[in-house]
Amino acid sequence: MATVELTQQNLETTVTGSEIVLIDFWAGWCGPCRMFGPVYERASERHPDIVFGKVDTEAQPELAGAFRISSIPTLMAVRDRTVLYAQPGALPPQALEELIARIRSVDMDEARGGAVRTAGPR
Structure with a gap:
């Protein structure tokens, strides 16, 4: 699946309509x-x-x-409308794959009971 451009118009429907969403905050002038x-x-x-x-x-x-977002690139991982990861910095391929595996393995009942933010503006 190709990447999807997220805007104010489609962010909420994308996050609420998908189990796992990774969001890359970026800019064209940014080398990393x-x-x-x-x-x-x-x-x-x-x-x-x-x-x-x-x-x-x-x-x-x-x-x-x-x-x-104060530094780019910043990668955010949202699962079931809960932000599980949000960190600046470009990840190498293996680290991105490891992050995806960790996001998939999270017990969401446990995550919701902890100090995990829900997706959306702070």
Whole structure:
């Protein structure tokens, strides 16, 4: 599955309509973002059951602000509308695969009982 451009118009329906959503906050002028892009795209092809979204922080400054994105690239992982991961920095392919495996293995009943944020602006 190819990556999906996320905007204010489709973010909520994408997150609420999908079990797992990875969100890459990026910008075209960002060197690490450009290096991470192909890694992210290849992962999207290996995991067609996951939505791989991209938020262009230049085109969607309101979304970047709502999520308090201060460094790019920032990768966010949402499962069942719960943010399980949100960290800046480009991941190498193996680290991205390990993150995906960890997100898949989370006991969501346990995660909801802990200090885990729900998806959406802070």
